[in-house]
Structure formats: structure tokens, C-alpha cells
Amino acid sequence: MTLFWTKKREIIEIKAGTLLPLITFVAVILIWELTIRISGWSTRVFPTPVTVLQGFYELIRNGTLLKHSVASLYRVTVGFYLAVALGIPLGIIIGQYKPVKMLFNPLIQFLRPISPLAWIPLAMLWFGIGDQPAIFLIFLSSFFSLVVATAIAVESINPIYFQVAANFDFSKSEIVKKIIVPAIIPDVVTALRLTIAIAWLVVVAAEMIAVQSGLGYLILDSRNALRMDYVMVGMIMIGLIGLMLDMIMRRFVILKWQN
Amino acid sequence: MQNFNLIKAEKGNVTIGETAHSIGRKTENSTQHIKTPAAEKTKIGHIQIKGLKKEYINRRHAARVIGDPDVSGERVTVLDDINLEFQEGEMVCILGPSGCGKSTMLRIIAGFEKATTGQIIIGGKDVAGPSPDHIFVFQQCGLLPWMNVWDNVGLGLRKMQDKIAKEERIREYIELVELSGFEYNHPYELSGGMQRRVELARALAVKPDLLFMDEPFTGLDYLTHLKIREEVVNIHEYIGKTMIMVTHFIEDALVMADRIVVLSERPTRVKMVRKLDFPRPRNIVKDPGLSELRDEVFLMLGVSYVA
Numbered sequence: 001m002t003l004f005w006t007k008k009r010e011i012i013e014i015k016a017g018t019l020l021p022l023i024t025f026v027a028v029i030l031i032w033e034l035t036i037r038i039s040g041w042s043t044r045v046f047p048t049p050v051t052v053l054q055g056f057y058e059l060i061r062n063g064t065l066l067k068h069s070v071a072s073l074y075r076v077t078v079g080f081y082l083a084v085a086l087g088i089p090l091g092i093i094i095g096q097y098k099p100v101k102m103l104f105n106p107l108i109q110f111l112r113p114i115s116p117l118a119w120i121p122l123a124m125l126w127f128g129i130g131d132q133p134a135i136f137l138i139f140l141s142s143f144f145s146l147v148v149a150t151a152i153a154v155e156s157i158n159p160i161y162f163q164v165a166a167n168f169d170f171s172k173s174e175i176v177k178k179i180i181v182p183a184i185i186p187d188v189v190t191a192l193r194l195t196i197a198i199a200w201l202v203v204v205a206a207e208m209i210a211v212q213s214g215l216g217y218l219i220l221d222s223r224n225a226l227r228m229d230y231v232m233v234g235m236i237m238i239g240l241i242g243l244m245l246d247m248i249m250r251r252f253v254i255l256k257w258q259n
Numbered sequence: 260m261q262n263f264n265l266i267k268a269e270k271g272n273v274t275i276g277e278t279a280h281s282i283g284r285k286t287e288n289s290t291q292h293i294k295t296p297a298a299e300k301t302k303i304g305h306i307q308i309k310g311l312k313k314e315y316i317n318r319r320h321a322a323r324v325i326g327d328p329d330v331s332g333e334r335v336t337v338l339d340d341i342n343l344e345f346q347e348g349e350m351v352c353i354l355g356p357s358g359c360g361k362s363t364m365l366r367i368i369a370g371f372e373k374a375t376t377g378q379i380i381i382g383g384k385d386v387a388g389p390s391p392d393h394i395f396v397f398q399q400c401g402l403l404p405w406m407n408v409w410d411n412v413g414l415g416l417r418k419m420q421d422k423i424a425k426e427e428r429i430r431e432y433i434e435l436v437e438l439s440g441f442e443y444n445h446p447y448e449l450s451g452g453m454q455r456r457v458e459l460a461r462a463l464a465v466k467p468d469l470l471f472m473d474e475p476f477t478g479l480d481y482l483t484h485l486k487i488r489e490e491v492v493n494i495h496e497y498i499g500k501t502m503i504m505v506t507h508f509i510e511d512a513l514v515m516a517d518r519i520v521v522l523s524e525r526p527t528r529v530k531m532v533r534k535l536d537f538p539r540p541r542n543i544v545k546d547p548g549l550s551e552l553r554d555e556v557f558l559m560l561g562v563s564y565v566a
């Protein structure tokens with residue numbers, strides 16, 4: 001990613017940007033190793049970095065890690081896209097029309113604080129075991145936040161832009177396409193970043209209860225087999241994918257009209 | 260500036276029908292009207308304000324939540340029985356103390372807000388709402404920050420079928436405000452003065468019958484202020500449309516206006532309407548009549564002016 005930068009100072013900045021986090025990670029691994037050596041805990045209880053690395057290798061080789069990662073990512077992707085596809089348009093409508101807001105807002109505010117995990121029993125009863133209950137839970141975890149964030153973003157658009165639209169005789173759909181959508185993009189991207197992180201948190205929890213695959217299931221299954229090294233592999237993988245999702249979201253839109 | 264001198268020089272040799280500005284929807288009508296003074300009442304740029312009154316409800320307490328619907332409080336009369344008449348093609352400048360309702364009055368004439376009572380008649384018709392024939396240049400910047408200069412200027416031309424004519428029109432108006440070369444810049448990449456010029460170009464590009472400007476020069480440095488003021492005067496002279504401008508600068512009003520209106524403090528009434536027949540280009544210092552009028556207006560607004 002540094003290939004295209006020509007100015008010397010920028011290369012150095014980007015290098016520092018990758019180097020410093022790397023130092024942190026190396027330090028954490030060292031402390032991890034040292035803690036085990038000093039405390040004298042059994043590696044069965046607290047696996048060393050090397051055993052975890054071995055675990056990684058084994059799980060990659062037999063394809064388990066890939067299978068479970070894909071399963072989790074699939075659920076998050078589907079649930080999240082459903083939430084985006086329904087939540088953002090609903091948010092745009094609620095943000096524009098006061099009566100619609102009065103209709104939906106109390107219900108949304110009431111449902112929002114209920115943890116998606118509280119829905120697990122009902123989700124399993126309604127959708128059985130498999131992808132659907134997990135997707136449903138992901139959807140719940142993202143949908144309400146997205147609706148609320150979008151509606152607030154629409155409400156806080158500078159009213160001058162709507163007056164400009166009225167002055168130049170914009171149609172309803174032009175107002176949405178040329179005023180509302182571009183104006184809310186910065187706020188909505190932030191909301192997407194926050195919600196995908198929550199969705200990723202929820203999928204792991206949901207997989208521990210409702211399904212037989214995914215990284216959450218891998219962790220639970222490994223615990224039952226007393227393989228703490230595999231448990232840690234699962235945890236690290238969750239962290240890595242979470243990092244990746246955030247990076248994708250951050251690059252999602254580069255706003256050329258903002259400095 | 261040179262741009263305008265060029266246009267003006269051209270104008271002498273060219274019949275009105277051939278100038279760039281006469282291609283627009285309404286211009287043919289307006290030239291007709293100019294020839295037939297009998298049609299005075301229906302001139303599209305003629306404005307009549309009859310018994311305009313505007314009350315706001317002043318909040319008794321702070322909003323408890325965002326959009327708190329409870330705005331109970333005493334009614335404040337902002338505009339109180341305003342009666343005015345502006346002729347087609349006039350440059351009108353409105354002066355008045357801060358908070359007296361100048362912006363409110365302009366928004367009501369432009370159709371963005373409803374009057375409490377009273378009537379606004381433009382070109383013989385009651386104002387029903389905002390119209391693409393009556394363009395408003397906002398007190399704060401009204402450019403859409405996510406669109407570049409080209410798209411902003413083309414905002415009012417979306418319905419033009421002829422692609423080539425549309426592109427030509429956009430280019431013409433970007434040239435008019437001397438911003439060629441900045442077509443693909445976004446507003447944040449332009450200086451405050453350039454942004455104002457883009458907004459002027461966007462307003463003029465639709466060839467509106469009326470142009471409203473709410474303090475178009477605030478926030479500009481002094482030189483840019485004077486330059487854009489000159490541009491507006493030239494544009495007005497060139498297109499001859501009715502323009503109404505709110506300003507805090509008395510000098511602006513005296514240099515630019517065909518007619519000035521001075522408003523009082525709230526509840527606001529018209530304190531003075533004066534038609535200015537001073538020769539142009541105007542110079543307040545050199546024209547004793549203008550300096551006298553300046554002192555009079557300053558006194559009227561509560562300042563004893565010291566030159």
C-alpha cells in the first residue's frame with residue numbers, strides 16, 4: 001500500500017504506522033511467554049505462544065479454521081447486509097417525516113436495548129438450528145442502531161440544503177439522491193463501523209448456543225475437548241477478522257469533498 | 260472584470276435578441292414588456308408587498324429535547340405592516356438593525372416562509388412557494404459541498420434536454436464569474452470569495468426573473484467584497500433583472516441600489532424608501548448628494564457617522 005507514495009516523508013509515516021503496532025504485538029507475545037515461564041502454569045491451562053502457533057498450523061491444515069471462519073463471516077455478512085438494506089432506507093424515511101418517526105421511534109427505542117442474545121431462545125424456536133437464527137440475531141444487533149443513526153443523520157442535515165433543493169425545484173427522489181444520501185454518508189459510515197463490530201461480537205456469542213459451526217462453536221467445542229490452545233486460536237482469529245472488517249469499512253468510502 | 264467590459268462593449272453592436280442572456284425562458288416576454296409599458300402590472304419582476312405581518316412565537320424555556328414541540332411563549336411581532344413596491348429590473352437594497360427581520364422578509368418574498376398576514380404579489384401573482392424563477396442566495400453558503408463547481412452551477416439546469424446547450428450554459432456562467440479552470444474543484448477547495456461567485460453563477464445560470472441575496476458579502480475580505488460588489492453591479496446592469504439584497508453595509512446600498520429601504524427596530528416597519536438617481540459609477544465621497552444621504556441613513560440606524 002505504500003507503493004504509490006512518492007514523497008519521502010509519507011513513506012516514513014506509513015512505515016511508522018505499521019511498525020509501531022507491530023512493536024505492541026511483539027511485546028504482548030513476549031509478556032505472554034514470560035508470564036507462563038515465571039508463573040509455571042501448565043500449558044494445558046495457559047498455552048504458550050508456540051503451542052498456539054502449532055494449534056493454528058493444525059487447524060489450518062485440516063481446514064477447520066477456514067470452515068469455521070467462513071461460516072461466521074457468512075452469517076455476519078448476510079445479517080449485516082439485511083440490516084443495512086432495510087435499516088438505512090427506514091432511517092431515511094423516519095428522519096424526513098415526523099409522523100413516521102412518531103409511529104416507529106418508541107418501538108425502536110424499546111427494542112434497541114434488548115440484547116440480541118436475549119432473543120436466542122425465541123430465535124431457535126422460530127428458525128431451528130443453523131444459519132437462520134444466527135443471521136436473525138446479527139440482523140437484530142445491527143438493524144436498530146442503523147435506523148437510529150441514519151434518522152439522526154438525516155435530521156441534522158443543514159436545512160439550507162433543503163431550501164436550495166426547493167428553490168431549484170428538486171423532486172422527492174432527487175432530494176434523496178442528491179441531498180440526503182451524500183449528506184449522511186459520513187455519519188452512516190461511522191455507524192456501519194460501529195455496528196459491524198457489534199455484529200461480529202454477537203455472532204460469536206450466538207454460535208456458542210444456536211449452531212454447530214463458526215468460530216464461536218470452535219471455541220466452545222475446543223473447551224469441551226479441553227484444548228485451550230484451540231480456544232486461543234479461535235479468539236485470535238476473531239480478533240484478526242474483526243480488525244479486517246474495520247479496515248474494509250474504513251476504506252469503504254473516501255469522501256473527496258471533505259478535507 | 261475585463262469579462263464584463265467585453266460583454267458591455269459587445270452589447271452595443273448586438274441586438275438584444277442575440278445576446279447570450281436572451282435565450283432563456285422568460286426573456287422574450289420581458290423584452291416585450293419593456294416595450295409595452297401598458298403591461299406594467301404583470302411584469303414578471305414587479306413585486307408588491309401589501310400589509311405584510313410576521314409573528315414568531317418566542318420560546319419561554321429552553322428546548323428540553325431536540326425538536327421539543329412545546330414552543331409555548333409570547334408572540335413576537337417581527338414584521339409589522341410592511342407595504343412596499345419594487346419595479347421590474349430594480350436593484351433594491353434593504354437595510355436595518357440586526358434582528359429586525361430582513362432575512363425573514365426576504366424568505367417570505369421568496370416563498371420559503373409564510374406570512375402571518377398580508378400579501379406578496381410578484382408579476383401579478385400571489386407567491387405560493389419557492390420557485391426556480393426566484394433564486395435565493397443564502398446568508399450562509401448554500402453550495403452543496405459534495406458537488407463540484409460544475410455540478411453546482413448546473414443544479415438549476417437539470418431539466419434542460421439539450422446536453423450541448425446545457426454544457427455551454429454552465430461554461431458561460433463559470434466564465435462570467437471568472438472561475439474557468441476550477442470546474443472540478445469542490446467548494447472546500449475554493450476561497451470564500453470564490454464560493455460566493457459560484458453561488459452567484461448557479462443562481463444566474465437559470466436566468467431567474469428575480470434574485471434574492473441575503474448579505475452576500477459577509478465573511479469576505481474588504482477587497483474581495485468590493486470586487487464582487489462591482490461584479491454584481493455589472494451583472495445587474497447587464498441582465499436587468501430585479502434583484503433584492505439585504506446588507507449591513509450602508510456604502511454597498513448607496514453604491515449599488517436603485518432603491519433603498521430602511522427598516523426600523525422590532526416590531527419592524529418601513530422607516531424610509533428612497534429611489535436613488537445618482538449617476539454611475541457612484542462615488543460616495545465625491546458625490547455630495549450621496550454623502551448627505553449616507554449620513555442621513557447612518558443617523559436613522561442610530562449612528563452619528565464620522566467620516
Ligand SMILES: Nc1ncnc2c1ncn2[C@@H]1O[C@H](COP(=O)(O)OP(=O)(O)OP(=O)(O)O)[C@@H](O)[C@H]1O
Nearest residue numbers: 315316317337355356357358359360361362363364
Ligand atoms: N424560526 C424562527 N423562530 C422564532 N423566531 C425567529 C425565527 N427566525 C427568526 N426569528 C426571529 O425573528 C427576528 C428576525 O430574524 P431575521 O433573521 O429575519 O433578522 P435579520 O434582520 O436578518 O438579522 P441579521 O441582520 O442579524 O441577519 C429575530 O429576532 C429572530 O429571533
Ligand SMILES: [Mg+2]
Nearest residue numbers: 361362398473
Ligand atoms: Mg439575516
